[in-house]
Amino acid sequence: MKLKKGIPVIDQGDRLGFWGGKFGGNFVPETLKKPIEDLEIQFNKLKNDKNFLRERDKYFKNWIGTPTRFIKLNHLTKHIGGAQIWSKVVSDANGGAHKIYNATVHCLLAKRSGKKVIIGDTGAGYAGKMLSMSAKKFGLKCKIFMGAKDIKRQQPNVQAMKKNGADVIPVYSGSQTLVDAVSECMRYWVANCDTTAMCVGSTVGPAIFVRICGWSTSQISRELKVQLINEFGEIPKKIKLYNCVGGGSSSFGFWNEFMDYDKKQVEFIGVEAGGPAKSKRHAAPLTYGSKIGILHGAAQYVNQNSDGQIEETESISAGLDYPGISPLHCFLKDTKRARYTAASDEEALKAYQIVTKYENLRPSLEPSHAFSVAIKEAKKFSKDTVVIINSCGDAYKDRGILEKKLGKKYVKSN
Amino acid sequence: MLNPISLAFKKAKEEKRPALLTYTVAGDSSKKQSLEILKAISNYADILEVGVPHNTPVADGGQIQTSAYRAIKNGIKMNDIFKIVRDFKESKNSKPVIFMGYYNMIFQYGENNFLKKCKKSGVNGLIVVDLPWPENKIFLKKCKKNSINFIQLLSPTTSNKRLKSITKDSHDMIYYISMLSTTGGKLKVSPQKILANYNKIKKISPKKNCVIGFGITEKTISNFKNTDGLVVGSQICKEITRSLSNRQNPVINVSKMVSKLRKKIS
Numbered sequence: 001m002k003l004k005k006g007i008p009v010i011d012q013g014d015r016l017g018f019w020g021g022k023f024g025g026n027f028v029p030e031t032l033k034k035p036i037e038d039l040e041i042q043f044n045k046l047k048n049d050k051n052f053l054r055e056r057d058k059y060f061k062n063w064i065g066t067p068t069r070f071i072k073l074n075h076l077t078k079h080i081g082g083a084q085i086w087s088k089v090v091s092d093a094n095g096g097a098h099k100i101y102n103a104t105v106h107c108l109l110a111k112r113s114g115k116k117v118i119i120g121d122t123g124a125g126y127a128g129k130m131l132s133m134s135a136k137k138f139g140l141k142c143k144i145f146m147g148a149k150d151i152k153r154q155q156p157n158v159q160a161m162k163k164n165g166a167d168v169i170p171v172y173s174g175s176q177t178l179v180d181a182v183s184e185c186m187r188y189w190v191a192n193c194d195t196t197a198m199c200v201g202s203t204v205g206p207a208i209f210v211r212i213c214g215w216s217t218s219q220i221s222r223e224l225k226v227q228l229i230n231e232f233g234e235i236p237k238k239i240k241l242y243n244c245v246g247g248g249s250s251s252f253g254f255w256n257e258f259m260d261y262d263k264k265q266v267e268f269i270g271v272e273a274g275g276p277a278k279s280k281r282h283a284a285p286l287t288y289g290s291k292i293g294i295l296h297g298a299a300q301y302v303n304q305n306s307d308g309q310i311e312e313t314e315s316i317s318a319g320l321d322y323p324g325i326s327p328l329h330c331f332l333k334d335t336k337r338a339r340y341t342a343a344s345d346e347e348a349l350k351a352y353q354i355v356t357k358y359e360n361l362r363p364s365l366e367p368s369h370a371f372s373v374a375i376k377e378a379k380k381f382s383k384d385t386v387v388i389i390n391s392c393g394d395a396y397k398d399r400g401i402l403e404k405k406l407g408k409k410y411v412k413s414n
Numbered sequence: 415m416l417n418p419i420s421l422a423f424k425k426a427k428e429e430k431r432p433a434l435l436t437y438t439v440a441g442d443s444s445k446k447q448s449l450e451i452l453k454a455i456s457n458y459a460d461i462l463e464v465g466v467p468h469n470t471p472v473a474d475g476g477q478i479q480t481s482a483y484r485a486i487k488n489g490i491k492m493n494d495i496f497k498i499v500r501d502f503k504e505s506k507n508s509k510p511v512i513f514m515g516y517y518n519m520i521f522q523y524g525e526n527n528f529l530k531k532c533k534k535s536g537v538n539g540l541i542v543v544d545l546p547w548p549e550n551k552i553f554l555k556k557c558k559k560n561s562i563n564f565i566q567l568l569s570p571t572t573s574n575k576r577l578k579s580i581t582k583d584s585h586d587m588i589y590y591i592s593m594l595s596t597t598g599g600k601l602k603v604s605p606q607k608i609l610a611n612y613n614k615i616k617k618i619s620p621k622k623n624c625v626i627g628f629g630i631t632e633k634t635i636s637n638f639k640n641t642d643g644l645v646v647g648s649q650i651c652k653e654i655t656r657s658l659s660n661r662q663n664p665v666i667n668v669s670k671m672v673s674k675l676r677k678k679i680s
Contacts, residue, residue, distance in 0.1 A: 308522035
């Protein structure tokens with residue numbers, strides 16, 4: 001299995017949508033073949049259409065607010081005493097997380113195809129919140145599917161969705177988390193695909209959704225590349241890009257523009273959710289060697305039992321609480337372009353405490369996983385190593401959990 | 415010699431009625447009971463679809479999901495499902511069996527092993543909801559080699575061009591999904607429209623037995639008497655759920671329901 005240079009990774013799939021011949025694809029009911037094909041044709045055309053790109057850039061700039069900041073974490077760097085630690089503050093984006101890029105692009109596509117309704121899944125509630133924002137912006141009706149357990153633990157985002165006029169539909173089946181929300185959303189699309197557009201909230205699902213999402217979030221690395229050159233005059237010789245990985249949309253977007261660099265120069269480190277330290281359950285299929293299986297239309301490494309039933313996951317972070325992982329990351333893992341590891345719930349909380357103690361930055365529980373590993377590893381690196389963590393979400397949505405786990409003082413600033 | 419599925423259609427045709435296909439989930443509500451249900455409804459149905467329960471189904475509505483979760487919760491495993499079919503096939507009034515499920519279950523078992531086991535247990539056909547054409551081309555050939563019917567699905571969104579390619583690549587039976595819906599949805603399209611699509615398929619592929627599924631219930635079934643076959647699934651699953659919550663015997667109730675369904679199309 002080989003990564004090709006000079007071709008965007010999202011376009012390296014084969015005719016049937018498989019990366020590396022085995023990840024991704026379109027394992028979907030016959031009913032969805034047509035709407036998926038329509039979306040493929042539309043996207044393949046528009047992604048090279050100058051007018052469309054101009055339109056996208058206009059909304060990215062004026063509405064999402066690009067570029068998001070690239071800042072040095074001076075105090076943290078000093079405290080750790082190794083590599084220089086930087087952060088790409090993607091949570092600056094309108095709405096507070098990277099999910100806005102994909103949501104905006106899907107709404108632009110839906111609008112062009114004449115659809116009146118857009119549906120989406122959500123775990124942490126960010127994908128849902130951003131889709132509801134974009135839908136409102138572009139005049140589309142919006143329905144968000146969300147696991148009942150996640151509705152309880154991510155109330156601030158639920159309130160935001162409702163405020164934006166979206167229907168939030170609780171999903172009570174299975175584990176009542178993201179995996180069930182995605183299933184329910186796809187089921188709804190099966191029944192309504194003639195009038196309704198679907199946005200999959202991460203780089204998961206049938207191949208076209210993986211591609212659209214990866215293409216959208218790549219805005220992050222496009223900005224970072226420019227910011228690096230502005231800051232250092234060139235792309236530094238040793239860069240480490242740390243990102244949490246749930247479905248994999250923010251990490252893919254954070255890395256995409258650096259794909260063709262030698263990994264000795266630009267290394268990618270994906271941090272999965274290891275779950276509670278004392279639990280056997282986790283949401284880290286790449287780290288813990290899960291087998292390839294089919295989930296939500298794509299072949300991927302996925303937590304499952306020997307029969308092929310998808311296993312329940314456990315993580316403090318709703319946004320990473322997914323048993324599978326993007327086919328793109330399976331591909332990056334097997335081609336050895338990226339390295340994957342996991343952080344436990346406790347480690348993520350600890351990292352959150354450290355970051356908020358030293359910096360004026362409040363990463364949500366998802367990027368706190370990435371901070372945890374970055375902090376540990378940065379100690380061992382030389383001073384000229386540039387460690388960058390994608391702070392892809394803001395902790396506002398986690399206030400309930402943080403207050404419960406760490407006490408009131410950690411949420412006071414909210 | 416005709417394969418058992420085609421033979422079942424032939425028999426129904428001789429009786430001038432569509433074949434009746436039922437769908438029940440293996441292991442719902444227990445291994446033993448699901449076997450008893452198969453044996454009981456076998457008196458009235460022509461072909462039995464046996465659902466292989468999966469916990470992330472992307473095309474099933476609430477009724478079938480409930481049945482599937484119930485079966486999984488009770489610990490059903492793939493090998494138990496094969497055993498249920500084998501035991502059923504050894505009973506005196508057995509009928510052809512079609513597995514209906516999701517590809518991951520086959521993938522984890524290994525395609526070749528799965529087919530070998532199907533053959534040994536007496537499974538006659540397979541419907542794999544999330545393995546559409548052309549993705550299913552290789553598996554389809556393997557099925558044929560093992561004399562197992564791979565049943566292609568067609569839907570209202572299937573283009574004419576696709577329809578031709580798919581029917582060309584299908585075995586003796588094809589399955590038309592009546593409307594845009596998950597299983598168990600209310601019939602939201604007129605029977606006339608469904609029949610028009612059905613006739614279009616028959617025109618393109620007159621020799622294949624085409625069944626209609628999704629939205630077929632006691633109420634709607636008599637609208638479709640002039641077809642090759644009809645599938646009833648969610649209503650049966652719902653009846654099992656209803657029986658259980660009323661502390662009644664699902665075997666008797668389901669059997670009554672299937673007998674009624676059969677009368678309505680005879």
